[in-house]
Amino acid sequence: MKKYDYLIVGSGLYGSIVAHELTAKGKLCIVIDKRSHIGGNIYTEKMKDITVHKYGAHIFHTNNKVVWDYLNSFAEFNRYTNSPLANYKGELYNLPFNMNTFYRMWGVKTPTEALEKIESQKRESGIGVPSNLEEQAISLVGKDIYEKLIKGYTEKQWGKKAVDLPAFIIRRLPVRFTFDNNYFDDRYQGIPIGGYTPIIEKMLSGSEVVLDTDYFSDKEYLDSLADTVVYTGEIDRYFDYCYGALEYRSLRFETTVLENQSNFQGNAVVNYTDSETPYTRIIEHKHFEFGRQPVTVITKEYPLTFQLGDEPYYPVNNDENNALYEKYSELSRQQINVYFGGRLAEYKYYNMDQVIEHALCLVTLLELKK
Template identity: 80%
Template sequence: MKRYDYLIVGCGLFGAVVAYELSRNGKVCIAIDKRNHVGGNVYTECVNDIIVHKYGAHIFHTNNEHVWDYVNSFAEFNRYTNSPLANYKGKLYNLPFNMNTFYQMWGVTTPKEARMKIESQKTEATMNTPQNLEEQAISLVGKDIYKTLIKGYTEKQWGKKAVELPAFIIRRLPVRFTFDNNYFDDRYQGIPIGGYTPIIEKMLQKSDIVLDTDYFSDKKFWNSLADTVIYTGEIDRYFDYCYGVLGYRSLHFKTSILKNQSNFQGNAVVNYTDADTPYTRIIEHKHFEFGQQADTVITKEYPIAFQTGIDPYYPINDDKNNMLYKRYLQLAQQQENVYFGGRLAEYKYYNMDQVIECALKITQNYLSFN
């Protein structure tokens, strides 16, 4: 095989941006991925004329105008606004927590009434400094909303009792005293018409691509093909778990085509917040692009325990895992001609705009000395 300037391990959003920037600056790149498609978790596919987000809902949102302009150079984005609903035992509530939610919960109609209700429930809890997620949530929204819309959902998602989870997980919980159902505060928001896969394909079109191939099946061989390696996979796996396995939560997706049913739930995303429902949410994909097809496609998301060999999704950034990551980071910084970037390599939950921003920065640094 020919010689390359860069080997990029992972054809997700981070790897694709890096490949595009390097290629357009004259570098010769090869990208490899263990999956049989490009795109990583933002991969979308067409099912019955409906664009399906195979690995969960991905709504692009950002306040970074440069990143917004950048991603719009690859595709046209629609005006989709994320306004999810919560279903608790058959009753619906608006998200994020706002005046609509408070009216549905308590019948209050003014911000003053809502604040008084929350404050009364916080006072009843008589807590000073929240020590865990449960205490933190109650200190923000009171007992009723916590028990109805947070507790069951969160415990399913993380596989632990709320009192066993750190407070920081929910510290930035959005609470609004306006009738605004827009989940994100970001200035720019939307979904690419036709899905994310065409964007990734455009980014990778000047790179050689090898799919359905595990980098670790012959790491020495793949490294020999290029002068420099950009690694976007799990950082602990790169070092053969020498210090131990980093903790994640994972997901199982169950997708169904509903024939001759044009509208299943009337919204793209509905969260199921009770403890008894095994899945955390149902996605109805056609609503991301305002579809009018005769059929519909839905996906149920089931949180599952992570183990080596399945895809990791959410890093468990508690003190134990963060300390373990720092040890791997020290090893990574000692590598010659190997650079680590992206959600898995940095053991950090990134939004898509943050992935692009980091990829652009890291590539600019490479280009400055290569």
């Protein structure tokens, strides 16, 4: 007889929700993670009494009231609104692209003037149907904004020329002809007071948790512990890259405590959009919770080319990679008592609310199959 009902590989948001819901239904779960902490990429930790987002900014936003209420059952959320800035060689612009951005760029004061400027630059560029990211961006916001605020940032982020990137990456770029700096237009938005780690701790309180454990270091033994496996890691690694490796982008985070400074940049997130600056953004963590500590903590975020063994952060969802993923997905559907879920296992860039929706759907599926 197996010792556990479920082995859950990965203690990020997806795996933790599945573990919480299953233990609430009386199932025995063991959760393993190769990192030394729970929470995956939403892990937060205290530094100088400031909640630090160790793996980049995670601002929760959703239009799904069920998801919002679900997460609020684990923590109280503040009223933080994501209003990042763009820094182009010392010039500051509001994001998302809105009337404040257009006024700063061109001096236009009305939506009609802004739209006329964008349409003029689009016509000058001779773009019909956009065939790549560069053409798509110019169609949306004009050449000036593309050159200053999109091109350098995007090429750093993806490690490719904008003309070699597909148009769909930027198709949903927020563009507003109002003086509104709120990046998201979702009904619900905020940061959990005290960070995300306490949420994950509550979710995993009924499970056995084993850290510093790579699933593939002793897969046969770990599989023997439970009747069913829920796997949240890279899907290509699970199948030993039998069809080849999927492409990701990785990140490096450089976090610094500024002991003699209480406010470094006056905003939680500032993107650096020129091509010369090696990092894509600086996060000042205290501003997520309106902190007034006498010191501050900043994190510079550097995009990296992914190599096997690195931490994968962003799937590169071009046609080639998506076709490769479908081959792995077909293999996953042939597995018995093994279920795949989350960003890495599904090779999709999910927002947190989508992760929650998918995790709850998996729990429903598992219950139906028992």
